[in-house]
Amino acid sequence: MKVGILGYGNLGRGVEYAVEKNDDMELVGVFTRRDPSQVSVRSGVQAYHVDALETMKDAIDVLILCGGSATDLPEMTPKYAADFNVIDSFDTHARIPEHFSNVDAAAKKAGKIGLISCGWDPGMFSLSRLYAMSVLPGGKDYTFWGKGVSQGHSDAIRRIEGVKDARQYTVPVPSALDAVRSGSNPELTTRQKHTRECFVVAEDGADKAAIEKAIVTMPNYFADYDTTVTFISEEEMKRDHAGLPHGGSVIYTGATGEADGHKHVIEYSLKLDSNPEFTGSVLAAYARAVFRMNQAGETGARTVFDVAPAMLSPISGEEIRAHYL
Amino acid sequence: MKVGILGYGNLGRGVEYAVEKNDDMELVGVFTRRDPSQVSVRSGVQAYHVDALETMKDAIDVLILCGGSATDLPEMTPKYAADFNVIDSFDTHARIPEHFSNVDAAAKKAGKIGLISCGWDPGMFSLSRLYAMSVLPGGKDYTFWGKGVSQGHSDAIRRIEGVKDARQYTVPVPSALDAVRSGSNPELTTRQKHTRECFVVAEDGADKAAIEKAIVTMPNYFADYDTTVTFISEEEMKRDHAGLPHGGSVIYTGATGEADGHKHVIEYSLKLDSNPEFTGSVLAAYARAVFRMNQAGETGARTVFDVAPAMLSPISGEEIRAHYL
Numbered sequence: 001m002k003v004g005i006l007g008y009g010n011l012g013r014g015v016e017y018a019v020e021k022n023d024d025m026e027l028v029g030v031f032t033r034r035d036p037s038q039v040s041v042r043s044g045v046q047a048y049h050v051d052a053l054e055t056m057k058d059a060i061d062v063l064i065l066c067g068g069s070a071t072d073l074p075e076m077t078p079k080y081a082a083d084f085n086v087i088d089s090f091d092t093h094a095r096i097p098e099h100f101s102n103v104d105a106a107a108k109k110a111g112k113i114g115l116i117s118c119g120w121d122p123g124m125f126s127l128s129r130l131y132a133m134s135v136l137p138g139g140k141d142y143t144f145w146g147k148g149v150s151q152g153h154s155d156a157i158r159r160i161e162g163v164k165d166a167r168q169y170t171v172p173v174p175s176a177l178d179a180v181r182s183g184s185n186p187e188l189t190t191r192q193k194h195t196r197e198c199f200v201v202a203e204d205g206a207d208k209a210a211i212e213k214a215i216v217t218m219p220n221y222f223a224d225y226d227t228t229v230t231f232i233s234e235e236e237m238k239r240d241h242a243g244l245p246h247g248g249s250v251i252y253t254g255a256t257g258e259a260d261g262h263k264h265v266i267e268y269s270l271k272l273d274s275n276p277e278f279t280g281s282v283l284a285a286y287a288r289a290v291f292r293m294n295q296a297g298e299t300g301a302r303t304v305f306d307v308a309p310a311m312l313s314p315i316s317g318e319e320i321r322a323h324y325l
Numbered sequence: 326m327k328v329g330i331l332g333y334g335n336l337g338r339g340v341e342y343a344v345e346k347n348d349d350m351e352l353v354g355v356f357t358r359r360d361p362s363q364v365s366v367r368s369g370v371q372a373y374h375v376d377a378l379e380t381m382k383d384a385i386d387v388l389i390l391c392g393g394s395a396t397d398l399p400e401m402t403p404k405y406a407a408d409f410n411v412i413d414s415f416d417t418h419a420r421i422p423e424h425f426s427n428v429d430a431a432a433k434k435a436g437k438i439g440l441i442s443c444g445w446d447p448g449m450f451s452l453s454r455l456y457a458m459s460v461l462p463g464g465k466d467y468t469f470w471g472k473g474v475s476q477g478h479s480d481a482i483r484r485i486e487g488v489k490d491a492r493q494y495t496v497p498v499p500s501a502l503d504a505v506r507s508g509s510n511p512e513l514t515t516r517q518k519h520t521r522e523c524f525v526v527a528e529d530g531a532d533k534a535a536i537e538k539a540i541v542t543m544p545n546y547f548a549d550y551d552t553t554v555t556f557i558s559e560e561e562m563k564r565d566h567a568g569l570p571h572g573g574s575v576i577y578t579g580a581t582g583e584a585d586g587h588k589h590v591i592e593y594s595l596k597l598d599s600n601p602e603f604t605g606s607v608l609a610a611y612a613r614a615v616f617r618m619n620q621a622g623e624t625g626a627r628t629v630f631d632v633a634p635a636m637l638s639p640i641s642g643e644e645i646r647a648h649y650l
Contacts, residue, residue, distance in 0.1 A: 014582075017582055017583075021461075021581075022462060096650055100646055124460075126650045127456070130637070130638060130645060130649055131449065131634060133638070134637035134638045135603075135607050135637075136603075136606055137346050137639075254606075256598075256603065257339075257342055258342075262599040262602055263598050264599075266595055267592070267594045267595075268453075268591075269591075269594075270590070270591055270592075271589065271590040273581075273586075273587035273588050273589060277581035278461075278581065278589050281461055285459045285460045305634050305635040305642070305650070306633050306635055307633055308631050309452055309456060309459070309630050309631075310631055312455070312459035317630070318422065321422060321628055321630070322422050324454050324458070325418070325628055325630070
């Protein structure tokens with residue numbers, strides 16, 4: 001299958017690596033809103049200006065959209081679903097129904113598939129929640145994120161006056177994790193679940209106390225958390241905080257039997273050295289399913305909930321059953 | 326949807342509890358090869374002799390088969406797939422292809438769905454393996470079982486002369502689990518992955534040394550493991566080993582990026598107070614999918630790999646997307 005990547009940031013690069021790992025996929029090109037002559041594609045595949053997609057409708061089986069959720073994807077996904085099978089990682093939870101409906105209309109009209117909100121959360125974590133609550137109705141689910149870099153929180157710090165660079169780690173509170181894993185179904189506040197660790201490079205002569213105060217009191221982002229701020233040098237930032245690790249756990253507890261006397265704990269957890277490369281890998285696997293669903297005559301919007309697991313694998317149904325069931 | 330349970334042992338009772346938890350399901354009856362007047366069904370639902378199924382083809386949407394894999398299911402599942410949508414927990418891995426093909430032929434001919442090998446392993450663990458290897462091709466998967474009671478191993482001990490009762494726990498080796506979780510991809514022998522703890526009630530005057538030797542040297546079951554044997558009283562057995570807990574972990578490690586420099590660890594784990602009740606809960610959720618697939622006109626054999634997760638939930642697609650994605 002022929003794959004195109006639209007958007008060549010961290011996620012686009014992650015998809016590029018993933019496509020190389022899948023022998024049944026070929027990367028046709030990387031599409032960018034920048035001047036393509038200024039974009040150096042690691043694998044040597046050609047970079048095109050996004051407008052070139054107009055003339056490449058038959059050259060691409062699935063277009064993987066690697067834009068941001070805030071402003072890019074709400075426009076991009078319905079737009080390109082009118083000409084291509086598409087997949088995105090839209091993660092603004094509150095706007096998913098609206099986005100789904102926009103993509104559904106465009107994709108149905110075009111006879112294409114548009115799979116939205118793919119990755120690990122939303123994505124693999126959502127699957128874990130759905131499987132668990134379907135098997136054990138009436139249970140309780142907990143999601144912990146980290147330890148990992150939150151790009152949104154890092155950006156929020158960078159916008160503070162006097163901040164040159166920043167990296168924010170979301171860290172689950174070990175005692176909260178233990179309590180949930182024990183099956184005791186604790187009620188946990190935001191503050192009890194995660195702490196936030198911030199590493200900040202200040203501009204020369206900046207007021208560090210003011211920066212720290214601006215961070216820890218920032219509403220939505222930090223005010224509801226126990227937040228630590230550590231000032232470091234540019235060299236330390238580069239040396240110790242260059243990666244984009246992430247991960248987390250979905251833990252679901254439910255009960256069965258006489259008077260719900262038997263407890264069960266289901267946990268799905270990820271420990272990722274590279275958030276964008278793992279997300280890119282999930283997108284690539286689901287791109288395969290998108291192509292297959294469309295080949296089978298399906299059209300419209302889809303999410304990970306609608307995809308039978310066998311559709312993700314290049315291995316035949318017979319082999320999967322024989323070796324992996 | 327109307328559900329029938331065929332076989333009323335531990336698993337059948339687990340399914341009965343699960344059906345009660347699902348408001349869209351109604352238990353029509355329990356079917357048994359025993360004299361139904363001797364079978365007391367906990368929920369008060371009627372017990373029928375298995376022959377009564379002949380006359381109840383329209384009264385049951387899905388028949389959940391709770392027989393054993395060794396001799397019951399290879400015959401039972403194709404037989405009943407000729408008249409009912411069926412689901413089983415067939416777990417003899419080597420015979421899955423043959424079983425699938427027998428059920429497929431019968432179910433296709435009858436216009437029914439037969440979903441085989443459902444539960445947690447095969448079942449939820451199989452899904453975890455498939456998802457992980459589809460997302461991160463070329464990685465390595467490890468499955469650890471326990472701590473939990475292995476019925477097969479307990480039965481094997483009970484067949485030894487002088488043994489009155491026995492309970493065998495499969496226990497994963499903590500250092501092996503740690504090594505796998507670290508992402509170091511160790512090569513592990515059978516002995517390095519699990520130990521086996523046996524609790525045995527001996528007959529009065531039995532030769533305990535002989536029993537112990539018979540256990541630890543038993544080929545396939547114990548010879549390849551570090552096995553401990555503890556003799557206990559009947560009272561201790563009843564007091565401390567009445568439950569059927571189980572669980573385990575599927576751990577998958579893969580890599581992405583430049584020279585595979587970024588490692589990722591995916592883990593799915595279960596900690597279950599009651600193995601048969603959890604397995605019964607998985608069967609009930611998949612019974613819903615079986616019914617829906619057949620309602621949509623699908624026929625033939627299926628496994629968990631073929632079922633889109635949304636099919637398992639009583640919640641509408643719209644609600645799932647809005648609240649659980």
